[in-house]
Amino acid sequence: MQSQPIDFHPPAEEAAPILLPVTTTLFADRADRFAHLADNHSLGEWLSFLGRISRAQHEIIKALPALPLPEAAALEQARIHGMPPLNAASLRRPAAWRFALQQLAQRLQNDAPDAAQAVLKTLLSASDEELDRLADMLLKGEPDMASAAQLPFVAAALQVVFTRLAGQLDARPLQKLDSHGVCPCCGSLPVSSVVRLGAAINNLRYLHCSLCNTEWNVSRATCTTCDTDKEVALHEIEGSKGAVRAETCDACKSYLKIVYQEKDPKVDPVADDLATLPLDMLVDEAGYERSGPNLLLIGAHSG
Ligand SMILES: [Zn+2]
Ligand SMILES: [Zn+2]
Known part of the structure; x- marks a missing residue:
């Protein structure tokens, strides 16, 4: 497993805080x-x-x-x-x-x-x-x-x-919630986050709702569960080309994956999550608990 410090990009002011599906x-x-x-x-x-x-x-x-x-x-x-x-x-x-x-x-x-x-x-x-x-x-x-x-x-x-x-929904009156780890449309947990390409949203990170596919902007380098910006690290599996990483937090011991459009423009927050289950196993074994579900896998851990 490789780790690296987080590259911090402050969000641009005009960026949309919420992207409807x-x-x-x-x-x-x-x-x-x-x-x-x-x-x-x-x-x-x-x-x-x-x-x-x-x-x-x-x-x-x-x-x-x-x-x-x-x-x-x-x-x-x-x-x-x-x-x-x-x-x-x-x-x-x-x-x-x-x-x-x-x-x-x-x-x-x-x-x-x-x-x-x-x-x-x-x-x-x-x-x-x-x-x-x-x-x-x-x-x-x-x-x-x-x-x-x-x-x-x-x-x-x-x-x-x-x-x-x-x-x-009309996007204009929508606002991010105080608890930024839940979807501002439906209140569900995110499946993963995506660092986007594109004018106005370039390099910004959006959490992706596991249920309604809405996305909301959350600054990079911050734990999406407990808000700390101090004990967060990124991990990837060797040879994965960096398109999918796991962001772990040592303050609350949670993790969620991040996918990067810059590394692969077609990366998908749901599909790429399920194609990289060995990464979940690695961070699970290291003692981190996943903070949001992938609903297409729900029930799979019941044995
Ligand atoms: Zn939602
Ligand atoms: Zn945390």
């Missing part, structure tokens, strides 16, 4: 990235299936009509109280999420590994109550590990619906 391209780009990463990878088959899940998410979000946002007064209340407007733990979820799940299961059914086919069948025959129960627990951060194999698909459908909702 671009729903027309986001999941399609992720599907392409998974397909690319699957080539010659020891987990190629799995990454390739995740690519097909992302492709299905793209097809579903493309066909999904606009969803009902909270009333203007509720959005204003959230803004005044510094709360996320689409708080995932409490928002009345549009019934469309179950439609998204059904679509996902149908699209993947004939194109999934054997074990996944049985899981998709179970999901297609589950009652609305059961599906809502799985979604509620997952969104409250207490996923039902007795149904672990179903959770990545439940999460993928929820991602579609929350990404669609976030994409419908």
Whole structure:
């Protein structure tokens, strides 16, 4: 494992503090990235299936009509109280999420590994109550590990619906929350962060929401969990060309990955995270705990 001091770039004043998801391209780009990463990878088959899940998410979000946002007064209340407007733990979820799940299961059914086919069948025959129960627990951060194999698909459908909702918000009144480690749209934890290329946002670091794919600016060289700027270090696996690193914090013993567009413009905060699991193992073994989930892997640690 290699470590190096952090290169600090102060954020430019005109940079957007929050980037809402671009729903027309986001999941399609992720599907392409998974397909690319699957080539010659020891987990190629799995990454390739995740690519097909992302492709299905793209097809579903493309066909999904606009969803009902909270009333203007509720959005204003959230803004005044510094709360996320689409708080995932409490928002009345549009019934469309179950439609998204059904679509996902149908699209993947004939194109999934054997074990996944049985899981998709179970999901297609589950009652609305059961599906809502799985979604509620997952969104409250207490996923039902007795149904672990179903959770990545439940999460993928929820991602579609929350990404669609976030994409419908007006970015102007949105503000970062006091707790900058949670998503300013839906209150979920980040999956990883991305150091971006591009005018006005060049070299800035954005945390990427694990659920709604919104991004928010957080200064580099700061722990995204406890805010310290003193005990943070970057690690990478030898030969990884620096596109994905793990940022560890010795103050709170947490870590999260950072992906760098400068090293690879097509890097994706979700796909590249899952293609670099050996890096998680290294920092896990060194005693750091991951601070945000990758929802496409949720349930995998239940044994
Ligand atoms: Zn979010
Ligand atoms: Zn920390």
